[in-house]
Amino acid sequence: MKKSITLLSMLLIAMLLFTAARRKPVTLFLVGDSTMADKEKLVESPERGWGQLFPTYLDSTKVVVANYARNGRSTHSFITEGRWDMVLDRLSKGDIVIIQFGHNDTKRSDPNRFASITDYRSNLLRMVKETKAKGAIPVLATSIARRKYDHNGVPVQAHGGYVEAMRDVARFTGVTLLDMNAATTQWLQDMGVEQTKKYFMHVEPGIYSDIPDGKKDNTHLQENGALQVGRIAYDLILQSDCQALKNVLAAQPSETPVYTTHIPGYK
Numbered sequence: 001m002k003k004s005i006t007l008l009s010m011l012l013i014a015m016l017l018f019t020a021a022r023r024k025p026v027t028l029f030l031v032g033d034s035t036m037a038d039k040e041k042l043v044e045s046p047e048r049g050w051g052q053l054f055p056t057y058l059d060s061t062k063v064v065v066a067n068y069a070r071n072g073r074s075t076h077s078f079i080t081e082g083r084w085d086m087v088l089d090r091l092s093k094g095d096i097v098i099i100q101f102g103h104n105d106t107k108r109s110d111p112n113r114f115a116s117i118t119d120y121r122s123n124l125l126r127m128v129k130e131t132k133a134k135g136a137i138p139v140l141a142t143s144i145a146r147r148k149y150d151h152n153g154v155p156v157q158a159h160g161g162y163v164e165a166m167r168d169v170a171r172f173t174g175v176t177l178l179d180m181n182a183a184t185t186q187w188l189q190d191m192g193v194e195q196t197k198k199y200f201m202h203v204e205p206g207i208y209s210d211i212p213d214g215k216k217d218n219t220h221l222q223e224n225g226a227l228q229v230g231r232i233a234y235d236l237i238l239q240s241d242c243q244a245l246k247n248v249l250a251a252q253p254s255e256t257p258v259y260t261t262h263i264p265g266y267k
Contacts, residue, residue, distance in 0.1 A: 025064045026248065029087050029136075030054070031078065031127070032069035032100035034220060035144050035229075038260055044210040046222045047201055050144070050229035051098075055258040056250075057234040063248035066090065067260045074104035075123035076115040084127065086266070093135030096244055099127055100180065102143035102162040103219070117165050124169045137244050140170045142181035144229055145188055147200045147218035155188040157181075176242040183232045199225030227257060 030036055036051035051067045058065065068087050070078075078084050078101070087097065101124075105115040115123060124140065131138035146158040157163070163181045170177035188196055201217035221229060234253065237245045 025060075025062055026244070027064050027066050027090070027092070027095045028058070028245075028248065029091070029095060029097040030065065030067040030069050030100075031084070031087060031097055032141070033073050033103045033143075034069075034071035035103060036067070036069035036100050037071055038067050038069070038262065040262075041210055045208050046203060047220050048223045048226040050221060050226045050233065052260050053223065053226040053257055054230045054233065055254075055260055056227060056256075057230055057253045058248055058258075059250045060258075063096075065260050066263055068263070068266065069100070072104055072113065073101070074107070074113040074115055075101045075120055075127070076105065077113045079123060079126075080112075084130075088130055088134065091131065091134040091136045094244070095134075095136040096139060096242075096248075097127075097131050097136055098139045098141050098178070099124065100141040100143060102159050102166065105162055106160055117161050120162055121165050121169055124166060125173070128169070128173050128175055137242070138173075139176045139178060139242060139245060140166055141178040141233070142166050144180050145184040147188060147196050149188070149193050153193050155185045157185070176240050176245070178233060178236045178240065180229070180233065180236070183236060184229060187228065187232060198222070199228055223257060 030051040032051065035049060037049040038052045039045065039047050039049060049069060051069050055065050068083060070083065073083070091097070104113045105120050107113050128138045128140070142163045143159050145155060148156045148158050150156050159181065167177060167179070169175070199221060201215050201220045201222060203211055203215045205214035206212065207214070231253070234249060237249060240246070
């Protein structure tokens, strides 16, 4: 009888441990450039990356965000600087990686960042393959659109063939694609030339210490812009076939902005 009770206790403990393991939050890794990255100077500048505010749209009991996106990075520099290896070292089975590059891969004048479209595809294929090898789930996200319009007020594409190259990689690998470029281009079209200024870094002089002379930047976002782009990502995920990502979305996004937690030692 005593042995039976002991065995039952051990089974119950094992079941509890198994249940706890299943409930352990997955980690959502964000890999990309400045439009996605965390910004450290929250008082001195209004600039924010959309990944920095993305926890607003997630269920914190189910997912932890690790934002490895950094300013100025391309697929090439992210790999050569060892940042991709840092992500791989932390990846566990069931984790998710959203990969968004393209803004800086286009920069031919900078050999440290430039990646030809052929190399860009190869780098994305490598990231997808190595993510899957870890038992994690890769998701590709095209670059968000720049706030650039023609004289008729129609948004102009500014990423050459890199957006289509990522779409090709997604089709070839069967990986979920969040077409952020198409969706944010539509957003720019719907909002119009003047209304979109308030979402980007169009800042008057004398407000922020980091930009005392003000700024007119049509690539980077203010907090309200980061939240808008995050909402676009949320909606695209709901429409996607990636059940793992759908599972970690908040049923109702937070009414107040929620920021990522800084990764210790990562600069």
